[in-house]
Amino acid sequence: MRILAAMSGGVDSAVAAARAVEAGHDVTGVHLALSRAGGTLRTGSRGCCTIEDAMDARRTADLLGIPFYVWDFSERFRDDVIDDFISEYKAGRTPNPCLRCNEKIKFAALLERALELGFDAVCTGHYAHLVSTVTGLELHRAADDAKDQSYVLGVLNAEQLAHTYFPLGETPSKALVRAEAAERGITVAQKPDSHDICFIPDGDTRGWLAEKVGTATGEIVDREGAVVGSHEGAHAFTVGQRRGLYLGVPAPDGKPRFVLEVRPVTNTVVVGPKEALAIAEIAGERFSWAGAAPVDAEFACEVQIRAHADPVPARAFVTEEGVRVIPDEPLNGVAPGQSAVLYVGTRVLGQFTIDTTVSAVPIGA
Structure with a gap:
């Protein structure tokens, strides 16, 4: 098959691409540039898709002897992931940007271009695997429960699954993937996993949203509607949150309160007991x-x-x-x-x- 390997610059996508080459496929590597503010370098394990990551992906492609390209998907990423993230928070909802990126970028925009260019499938380093049955392909959990990523791939439909390749899905552990990378001479074998939201690499989601959405004083109320505090923007809160509420009125039983609901129309945050x-x-x-x-x-x-x-x-x-x-x-x-x-x-x-x-x-x- 002609395989387009999405190479993030991390160890998982590197080993996935290597396995695709070893399996005899005609592999081309591609790194997605998702931000036009590309001057930043990665710090520790925060963020992804930086210049440093692109360079790591290129070094792996050179080692494997495959063609390598960097594709600018920053505009699509902004429209489909970042703007969606902002609008969802403004609507009082809690979005999952990684899932949306898989849905709109890696297995929609990238896959569409891959098929247009004559590739048969897109290969990624996700931990999940496909099973062929009489009714078609099925998406299943990875062998390694600790690394299973089937949840963020749940948005894929039958047509997308038919053009997807997950070489790592049946690998028992991430430790084996790192060991294999080291044996192959892949330089990112011990590179830390990325975490947090890639476009908020410092992890300060609340501060980032305040810059994008602004602040507006509103009320914090209990389940009965009594005012127990105030805030500077409902978008900064999410259901289940306990810290950072700064309530002026303690609960009658003295127990901590948690965010139960965010009402963006009235800029109100509802709090209550953990049981609720x-x-x-x-x-x-x-x-x-x-x-x-x-x-x-x-x-x-x-x-x-x-x-x-x-x-x-x-x-x-x-x-x-x-x-x-x-x-x-x-x-x-x-x-x-x-x-x-x-x-x-x-x-x-x-x-x-x-x-x-x-x-x-x-x-x-």
């Missing part, structure tokens, strides 16, 4: 299936609401309005804007963006 974070039901209108859609409109599954959260057994209901999920036990601290990924065993069924939640603890209880 328990969610009995979630639903969303925007959904997609990773491969063949479920046969039945109601089915048993497991639902996962964060990249490294434990899956929870649940019942899902699919209608023309969207997907509704009732977990067997309450979910904790779910925020609108998060993605709920549905599994059956190791298989990813699909995902939806959470629009509404129903608390397991009624007001006044």
Whole structure:
């Protein structure tokens, strides 16, 4: 196959590209420039897609003896990921920019260009693997639970899966990938993993949003509507947050309060006891299936609401309005804007963006 290897400059994508070459594929490497402010170098393990990362990717491509290019996707990244991130926070939602990047950039914009240029598939260093069945390809969890990335790939559809190549999915551990990189002479064998949001490399999401959205004084209220504090912008808060509330009125029982809801229209933040974070039901209108859609409109599954959260057994209901999920036990601290990924065993069924939640603890209880 003609393979376009997306090379971030990290060890995972480097080994993935090396394995694609070793498997006999015709491989070309590409690094995506996602920011036009490219003068920064990476600091420690924060951020990604910097000049340093592009140079690391090029060195690996040279070692493998494959063609290498840098493609400027900064405008598309700004429109589809950064602007979406800002608008979601302004709407009182908690987005997942890594999932959106996979959906809009790596497996949409990049894959579209790859197919236009005659490539058969895009290769990445994601930890997940594909299984071919009589009904088509299925997306499954990686062999290494600690590194499994199937959650952020839950947005991929059947057509995208058909042109995707995950060489690392069945590798038992990240340590083996690093050891293999060292054996191959890949210079990034011990390079730290990136974390945090790549376009906020200092990790100060609150400060970054304040610069982009601005500040506006608003009220912090309890579940009954009583004012217990104030803030400088509702966008700076997310469901489940405990720190940085600076409440002027203590709770009657003296226990800590947590953010339960963000209301952007009134610039209000709702707080309450930890118990009220328990969610009995979630639903969303925007959904997609990773491969063949479920046969039945109601089915048993497991639902996962964060990249490294434990899956929870649940019942899902699919209608023309969207997907509704009732977990067997309450979910904790779910925020609108998060993605709920549905599994059956190791298989990813699909995902939806959470629009509404129903608390397991009624007001006044």
